[in-house]
Amino acid sequence: xxxxxxxxxxxxxxxxxxxxxxxxxxxxxxxxxxxxxxxxxxxxxxxxxxxxxxxxxxxxxxxxxxxxxxxxxxxxxxxxxxxxxxxxxxxxxxxxxxxxxxxxxxxxxxxxxxxxxxxxxxxxxxxxxxxxxxxxxxxxxxxxxxxxxx
Numbered sequence: 110x111x112x113x114x115x116x117x118x119x120x121x122x123x124x125x126x127x128x129x130x131x132x133x134x135x136x137x138x139x140x141x142x143x144x145x146x147x148x149x150x151x152x153x154x155x156x157x158x159x160x161x162x163x164x165x166x167x168x169x170x171x172x173x174x175x176x177x178x179x180x181x182x183x184x185x186x187x188x189x190x191x192x193x194x195x196x197x198x199x200x201x202x203x204x205x206x207x208x209x210x211x212x213x214x215x216x217x218x219x220x221x222x223x224x225x226x227x228x229x230x231x232x233x234x235x236x237x238x239x240x241x242x243x244x245x246x247x248x249x250x251x252x253x254x255x256x257x258x259x
Contacts, residue, residue: 151223156255157232159218159248160200161239166212172243177216184238185218188231194219204246221255 164171172180185193200215218235222228236248 151257151259153224154221154255154257155224155252157220157222157250157252159220159232159236159250160198161216161218161248162200162202162211162213162245163216164214166199166214171214180239180242184235188235189220189222192221202247221257 161172161177163177181195196217196219198215198217200213201210202213203210220232232250232252236250239245239248
């Protein structure tokens with residue numbers, strides 16, 4: 110009969126067996142192998158989130174889902190055809206000269222791309238098109254470095 114200490118030691122060794130061999134993303138190793146069209150690891154990429162107000166959260170006029178998709182098709186997809194993500198979000202905003210906060214139905218557009226002058230100009234063109242088409246004062250932009258692996 111095995112001793113309790115031996116059983117506990119055996120269980121501890123089994124529980125930690127895979128821990129020492131698994132690489133960590135922070136060590137600079139890619140988590141996927143990728144393919145010729147999508148390298149396993151890229152450098153110099155950024156992540157940009159754009160926030161678009163669609164209209165008041167409690168109803169009323171605003172941008173419909175069909176209008177939003179038409180905007181994506183016309184202004185976003187041609188500039189970023191390799192892919193993007195969109196999330197429905199709730200937002201609050203107080204514009205210039207407003208005394209109160211507006212609660213808004215919103216969309217977050219997430220773009221991942223190699224940073225460069227053309228891509229930055231494309232992001233700004235998207236923001237300008239939205240403001241032109243809707244009359245909105247602003248489209249919030251958050252851009253930060255991204256460690257990308259496909």
